[in-house]
Amino acid sequence: MTPTEIRPLPNAADKAALKAIATRIIQTCPSLQDTAHEVARDLLKKYGITDLDPDRVYFHRFDASQSSSKAFTGWEHAKATPTSSMTLTQLVIHRFRVADQDNADLLDVYAGFYTAGPNAGTFDETNEVRLHGNEVLKDFWSIDFCSLYTDRLTAFWNDSGTDFRTLAKCSFLGKAVEARDKRQLSDEDFQFITTAVIGPITWPVNLQLLQARHPCSDSVRTLDVDQYTSTHILRFIAPKGRQIVYLPGEADAFQVLETATDMHYWMLLRMNKEDARQTFMAHFSLADRQDIAENISDIMNRLVSTWGKYDHHLINPKNQAITGDAFNWLGDSTKDAMFTEARLSLTSDGDLRKKLWIGYLSAGVKVFGPMAVVGWPVALPVIGASIANLGLNIDQAVNGNTAEERKAGILGAVLSGIDVLFNLLVIKGPGALEDIGAEVNAAEAKEMAELMEANAPKPAAAVTGEASLIEELTPTLPETRQSPMVPDHWQANELLEGETPGAGPGKFQGIFQVNANPSTAIMMDDLAYYVRYESDLNGTGHWAIIDPENPHSFRDSIPVRLNEEGKWQIVSRNGLKGGGKTPATAGTSTAREPNRAPTVPLPASEYDVPPQLKPQLEDGAAGSDDDALRDAYDSLDDFDAHRDFKAIRKRLYRDAIRFYADLNLPERPPIPQLNPNATAEEIIEKIFDHARGLVIGESHDGIGSKQWLIDNMALLARRNVKTLYMEHLLTDFHQAALDSFGQTGVMSKELERYLKVLDTGNMTDPLERDTFLGLVKEAGKQGIHVQAIDCMASYRLNGMDIVPDQERFIDETARQKMMNYFARSIIRTDQAVRGAHKWVALMGNSHSNTFEGVAGVSELEEGIGIRVEDVAEGTSHGIEVDPGKILPMGNDIFDRTALVRGDLRLQVETPWIAQSMTEIEALLSHQGMYTLKLQPGMTFLVHRSRNNSIVRTLIQNDGGRYYIERPNWPSVSGKRYGGIKALLQGLDAMGLKLAGWSKPL
Structure with a gap:
């Protein structure tokens, strides 16, 4: 724009109104899955069951049963595999079989409701849900779910049909701008398609333009393949035979095909592989998806044979022109598709359309395929929701986040598209889009202030609904932050x-x-x-x-x-919710090396192994000489370093006992009040507003604790955290190497080897990223000193006998007392020698806070303890007051469990939660799914095979190159990969799917 050229700025009120429309439509658009879930939840409440999710309540049928006096129904099924299974939510949709109406009294005998999936093996009073099948059958008659859902569909389209087409138009234009920006559409293509369906465009766009009707030109057609017509793909016939295809909801929403042969080949690619076909089929009606799925081999054979002959009669044979407004057609077509799918999918009273119910969740029954898209409203891709992120399959419908969270994610994508479109001032030369930046911020600030003043209620009232969108648009002043580092x-x-x-x-x-x-x-x-x-x-x-x-x-x-x-x-940006990584913040330059000041060594502790004994004790310190560390063992040599070590260890234990006997704890800092969705930056800021120390408690095989620290190490450094205190590292054997690493940035081979063994023994991240080694390296990269808070005497307790008054017994908390006491002395010495400073510590969750009456490091050192828990994707509750958790404490003679509890609990989502074979079998619900099972020194690939069996394959290591041996997987078998992550990417390319995790690894 030239200095003298004046253009109008985007209308902030229009943008706010469009966002309000998007919010209302996405929140009210009926979902078959969510509506059925709601009905199923109410049914459970009717029978006093309030603690179960209907998606976790399974209705199983069996071909045999045994009577049981303990079971609610009077029947159990031992060593049984259900003949069919579905969740209670799915049962609401599909109803009971027609034959069940006449044999309702047999439902308790040969069927039942259970909390265990189809692979449990035993179904009895231990996993039953106290429901009678005949009573649920009667409830279904009175509910008439088919009419309930159809009424909701009718109300939605009556109330929101006009607004839906407005959003569809907004999404189309936004995607076209994006495609032009990516150079997927030329300037001429962009002008051609927008003129065809919108007409002349005046920039910046406004709500009036998006609401206006425009009769589309004859160049706008539907897309069909072998007589199957898409419900919401637009096809533009450009001059010289070129075709431009609009695919709502796809990552690349526009495809330009130069010839009919190109169109044919593109169709082949979209139909050939299952993943691409599933996305493509989302653009077709349920009935067509079903027919195509049943006849895919025949269709593909004909598509391939005709392509080889340059015969394109199967591609767009109808060639139907769209008349009138294109976005009216999109709305009407989508509406018709939703009603048709409801009619085909729902089972009305006495009617079971079993043909369309092509799969349940049980192994051995066909995958829930072409009907899966019904789980989410098929309307949403048309208005900007990503098909890939909708979770349009039964796994994500059952195992995913709540409906509210899914809709929030979809709404975010749609609102983002609105922002992009309304922040474009003008489209200029080839490949250049002029953003309005500060101009629109200033204009919106002024206009929003006027709007809020005009719309403010005279008596004060809570801002809700559409008003909150206006509040959202109010600009905030940027913060000045310290420069981050780019690795x-x-x-x-x-x-x-x-x-x-x-x-x-x-x-x-x-x-x-x-x-x-x-x-x-x-x-x-x-x-x-x-x-x-x-x-x-x-x-x-x-x-x-x-x-x-x-x-x-x-x-x-x-x-x-x-x-x-x-x-x-x-530049700065907001952090992720739920304690996730806070990205780097504003600055004009980038520091690449931390300030590596000379490290002042701490004086040796009285419990450190003396230097002259270390050569003989190195194996014991590394954990490879356990027998020699037992008090009952003596070499009978005149000189034995192990004998001296055991005396040091016994002295540390007795001093720790005396310390705890006379302990007067310092006053605790107040525990901050945090929103469950607080960002890592908010968590760290609030913690260090109240305390000088943050103690992270973990299960040592946990990934989330190390991930959270690694992700936020730069942020901790910017908050002037100077030291990371770590359990497992020994002051007498590792600290010198840690000090050298902190000063030079070069890690000794011995220290790296020890950390790798520590990771292997504790079975940390199999991708070798969020590990003890990775944590120490990231701390060094950010200039945070790593200080050991264990010594050999506090750490190697194998075979230590406690002998008060000549009577031998086992002190279950000896390790906690000794390590906590020693850690306290090291932290206090460190703070005295190097000056008082902020610190963070990582240790086991039985050390971080009080455990079985033994005060933890948080209480001893006036810190705040956060216990970090690994949880499955979609299940994190963020950060909250720690409710505690009962954990097994090993197979000792008492076979005991104990409660661990921090001040706060942070749940971090990680991919490898399922580790027992029972958990893994439940996780691998479909053929082709895989996960990793970790064992000390070994990692196994576990997948569900074509015959539904669970197969374990050892991942082998050839000098740091990872591979598997599976001859019937020739594309990966024997191939060496630089890391396990690369190996898993090879599996993904084969068509296998990582179970329980949808994010990039």
């Missing part, structure tokens, strides 16, 4: 000198296009970095520096922008 290994392996970055205004200004993957890069501080464009929830998006070894990870990216001088700088 050295993130530098791009590209020579950009002599290359020319994008010069025109718009998204690609300052961006280098390189012939690599990733394909975009920047120069910042004379160094090259790969970048990607990330869409913001409430803005137009931003470029972000990415890790070239993990370019698709959303945990690791640092946002950047061009400053007024045309130089790239780091």
